[in-house]
Amino acid sequence: MSNNILDTDSEDELPPGWEERVTFEGRVFYASHDQHNTQWKHPVTGKEKYVRGELPYGWERVIQDDGTIVYVDHINKKTCFTDPRLAFAEPLKTSPKDFRQKFDGNSFALQILNGRDLTGKYAIITGASDGIGYETARSLAFHGASIIMACRNTEKAEKCKSNILKDRPKATIEILHLDLASLRSVKQFAEEYKRRAWPLHMFILNAGVFGLPYIVTENDLEMTFQVNHLSHFYLTKLLYDLLVSSAPSRVVVVSSESHRFPKIHTIEDVAEDSLSLPKDKYSDMNAYNISKLCNNLFSLHLNKLLAGKKVTSNSLHPGSCINTNIQRNWWLYRVVFFIVRPFTKSK
Structure with a gap:
């Protein structure tokens, strides 16, 4: 037979x-x-x-x-x-030695969220009008979450919102102005968010700059350090109680493998009152590396503080040279990103 x-x-x-x-x-x-x-x-x-x-x-x-x-x-x-x-x-995994995983470095956000219902969940995404932030906002909105796009360029954010609503007319998306180069703007954003009495279940700290020359913000701080780390730190502090009251909730910090490479050998390598580089020792890449190291240390300590309150904090490396607009500040970085684009993730 x-x-x-x-x-x-x-x-x-x-x-x-x-x-x-x-x-x-x-x-x-x-x-x-x-x-x-x-x-x-x-x-x-x-x-x-x-x-x-x-x-x-x-x-x-x-x-x-x-x-x-x-x-x-x-x-x-x-x-x-x-x-x-x-x-x-x-x-169903039957052994601790079973290391199978469902997703890998080639998985997209929509694939990972397949089958999830995020109705009733509120998510703040900084830098949601471009790149990783936009894809995150789009994917979460497609699965029912209420999205708050925290963006400096609100006109660009409106276009992104319109694109999402074309595919998901019933998606819930709000846009609030947030300029991370201004601590005053950070405070105003937090106050406005609290005024609207929304909960906060997902806090995605995504916005960042890369490849900038030495620039000082209105707060007399080096731009890369303030935008990539300090303003996110401050915003989290302002919304700390809301994260706890909305638990279970989570903080996600978009960091980078670049956190492994800061050139800090002595305390004299950084400014006296912060971890930002003084002008005479500044390099754009080292400033970026330091800010990403700060992201990771911040996330680790935040998770330690909130672990017992049903709030988690994680940092992540989104991928190397992926197709976003972060390389826009110098032509050489644009060339490098263009060359490696066929070998990296698109979203």
Whole structure:
């Protein structure tokens, strides 16, 4: 007798007569219509799987009068009997040595958020009108979060908002002015945000500058240090209580692998009253490296302070030379980014 070989490229393909289902708690099981039984393990691979708890954004579980459960997709106006969470099922890890991961350096934000419902969550994203910030705002808005675009250029932010609303007309997006080169603007932003009585569940500190010559802000601070680190530090301090009262919440600091390379050998290498470089020792790359080191140290300490209050803080490296506009300040950086663009992430 020949073996019953399935004509498929997927090892997860079910044999005839089998159906994949999921419990309310998210554990996947398999039902055999021929044998009239159920089991937790896949009938072919023997693997067990699970899904995350909530339904994807726009979906609703409805129990009809006869007890039948159906799933309603309010965005696409469709109804089905299959739990949409099954599309995002993950293998159940059975050993601490199982290092499989679902996402890697090639994953996009929309892929990572697939199946998540962020309705009712409020997210501040600094620098949300370009690059990583814009893609973050777009992806979170697509999954139901209320987005606050904290931007210096509000006209550009309005165009970005319009682009998002073309694809998701019901997305909730607000724009508030924030100039990180001005501590006065930072304070005004925090006061305005509090005045609107919004909670704060996701605080994404993304905005930054790179490749600037030595420039002093209105606060008499070196520009790269203030924009990349100090103003974000100050803004977090002003919104600290709101993060705690909105818990569970999180802070995400966009840092860089450049944090490994600051040239600080003695205390004389930095200004007396800050970690910013004095003019006679300034280089744009070293200033950027120092600001990214400060990002990481800040995030680590913030997480330590807030860990017991259901608030987490993490820093991340978004990728090297990715396709954003951060290289705009010097032609040589623009050339380098252009050359490596085919080998880096686009969003």
